[in-house]
Amino acid sequence: MxxxxxxxxxxxxxxxxxxxxxxxxxxxxxxxxxxxxxxxxxxxxxxxxxxxALTTFARSSGGLSPDIVVVAIDQSTLDGVRNNPTYARDFGPYPWNHLLWARVMEELSHQGARAVLFDGVMDEPSTEGSAELELARVLRDTRLPVYLGVATHPRAAPLPKVEPVHPPPAQDFGEGAEPTAVARVLAFPVRTDGRALPRLESESLPGMRQSHNLIPPVTPLLAEAKGFGLVEPEVDSDGLSRRTRFAYSDGTNAYVTLPVAAAADFFGATELVFSGRTLRLGQRELPVNPDGSAELDFGGPLHERFRIVPVMALLDAWSLRQEGQRTGFEEEAVFRDRLVVIGPTALGLGTPATTPFAAFVPGMSSRLAVLENIFSGRFITExxxxxxxxxxxxxxxxxxxxxxxxxxxxxxxxxxxxxxxxxxxxxxxxxxxxxxxxxxxxxxxxxxxxxxxxxxxxxxxxxxxxxxxIRQAFSRYMEPRLIEQMIEDNRLPRLDGEERELTAFFSDIRGFSSFSESFQHNPRELVRVLNQYLTRVSSALLREGGCLDKYIGDAVVCLFGAPIDHSDHAVRACRGALAAQAEVSRLREEFRKKGLPDVYTRIGINSAKLFVGNFGSEQLFDYTAMGDGMNLASRLEGANKAYGSLIMIGPRTYELAREHIEVRELDRVRVAGKAEAVTVYELLALKGELPAQKRWTVKRYHEALALYREQRFAEAAGVLKAQLSEDPEDGPTAVLLARCQKYEQHPPAHFDGVANLEK
Structure with missing residues (x-):
């Protein structure tokens, strides 16, 4: 199929x-x-x-990032600072005062860090004002580029509109910070190519949006930090972090995220430019979506992508260095020429995030992905x-x-x-x-x-x-129950044609010309008698599951095995042929009583692979079969005349039905136009139903046929003559006897035991 x-x-x-x-x-x-x-x-x-798809196919196989190191505020650091008397006295409880970060920044500068991104905010003054002054001094003295996070809040004071310049000019904040000066430091020049930046806002009530404003870092750090960027969570409607927008607006000024603020200096950017599906940051061009966003290539969970060093390790390294001792960081060059991102990883600290890779991960996971994607150019775009x-x-x-x-x-x-x-x-x-x-x-x-x-x-x-x-088309050809069975079993024929093995049936009235001449003065009676004959023969075939192909005058053409794919199509055809002959015998008796002419039927049956389907023109088509197998069935029907038989079957039909039928091997014949000889058989009865007298006749015929093929024509004729005296009505015996007598008198020049079956 x-x-x-x-x-x-x-x-x-x-x-x-x-x-x-x-x-x-x-x-x-x-x-x-x-x-x-x-x-x-x-x-x-x-x-x-x-x-x-992202977690399955887009995991990075490159191992830890060679450019970025994470300094984690982890649980070991929280416990270590709390349990160390000196640290607890100097830095206080968490959130520690700015003196701790002064020591961390000092140590990172000593270790050769390229820059530091502090993924957090420093907008609350310490209880001792000297702590943030110390941190500001360390940043000024070490010249370590440090980028600080900025948070927003609905109740924060709005900043005035400014014309931002990057890098911003030096500002003298003195004892206080003028809002305009603060805005110049925090805002960033952004060109959007006409598109609107996303707003800094949140949903206060369903359907209601509430604007947010920036909370500036403490004043001493405004002048000493290298840059500032937003660290607000960037989440989709389901709360997962998948993308970044790079820049936001409070309705007055534009502000960039913390990774963008750091990357701008690395690429010498004076502004952030959106143009079509491209973002330009100095020398760097990155693909973005039409709305200016880009999806993050996380590459995997945080611990698979970055080396993580506890804050406690840096504090201990600073203390050892004060005592003149060396640490392992120098030998490994853990921080040398690398970007350092500081942020919380301990549970309960900061705002956790949910990414496609995991739930409740540190909030800096997304900003780390943004930073790495900016440097590698590996953003994902729609x-x-x-x-x-x-x-x-x-x-x-x-x-x-x-x-x-x-x-x-x-x-x-x-x-x-x-x-x-x-x-x-x-x-x-x-x-x-x-x-x-x-x-x-x-x-x-x-x-x-x-x-x-x-x-x-x-x-x-x-x-x-x-x-x-199918019901309409085949109602003339098949019994209704078989049509419904075909439909119920979903075995509808492919009307556009298919090749399958089936059995073809041809029948014809012997001497139909003489038969019809008897009705030359009453043609209506001929039609009535012929219709009666065709109805009786067709009914016998339909009962065996046959599909009536066509009527050609008095001839009946029927298919077994199509359109219903009966595996026993050969047996059904044989049963149908015997049933049709039985009907004709009963019909002959009825005709005799009515004084009508006698009628005989000759039948040819052959099984073969045939192409079956609807054939014809746009005006008329029928479900029929084509192929050499059909031609042979027709030839076998006509060959009955030469052999004196009534039902002749081909070799494949015999092969398929031999366990269910009684036959006589008639001869080996060669069809006109074919070089190959085939064995043909006379169908006599169903298995076990052949009378003893006819069985003996068949046995003697086979003996004579074997002698005939050995060219022992006289011996074969003797067997046939003796048997014909016992069964004088047996046509094949008489035909073979006549052939043997002919060859006995006139031996053939080339004998191969094959008879030529002419057209």
């Missing part, structure tokens, strides 16, 4: 392609509408597919919508073509449940892993599923229409 599908695939595509494309286009249009309107839960499905739409249409077309061509319930279920989503998932994963491109998944999944459902609905609708057509 699979080979048939591929053989007739082009024809099926031509016949059904408009309907397939219609289903695919409609499904894609509905899916696109739902995506654009946010219906059917597609945004949530998209996030789930993206997260799964594919243009038309690309995802084209992918969705392609999947919809594939689903429709596959399901509407094969029309297999098993394939329909497997494709719907096991193929569409994995296919989209693998495609998404490949685009993420190979191109860092987010190809939409929910849209093609929806289009593929809708197209599959549409194809299945079309299949079943078409099947119902086809079933109705």
């Amino acid at each position: 699979a080979s048939d599908i591929w053989k007739f695939l082009p024809q099926r595509l031509r016949n059904r392609l408009p309907r397939m494309l219609g289903v695919a286009v409609l499904s894609t249009a509905v899916a696109a509408g739902c995506w654009l309107l946010g219906g059917l839960g597609l945004p949530a499905l998209e996030r789930a597919l993206y997260d799964r 594919a243009p919508f038309w690309v995802s739409l084209l992918f969705a249409l392609g999947l919809a077309v594939l689903s429709a073509v596959l399901l509407m061509t094969v029309r297999s319930p098993t394939l329909e279920l497997a494709w719907l449940l096991l193929a569409v989503v994995p296919l989209v998932f693998l495609t998404m994963g490949a685009s993420l892993a190979l191109g860092r491109v987010h190809l939409l998944g929910a849209l093609p999944v929806t289009a593929g599923l809708l197209s599959s459902l549409g194809a299945m609905a079309s299949n079943h609708l078409f099947a119902n229409r086809e079933a109705a057509f």
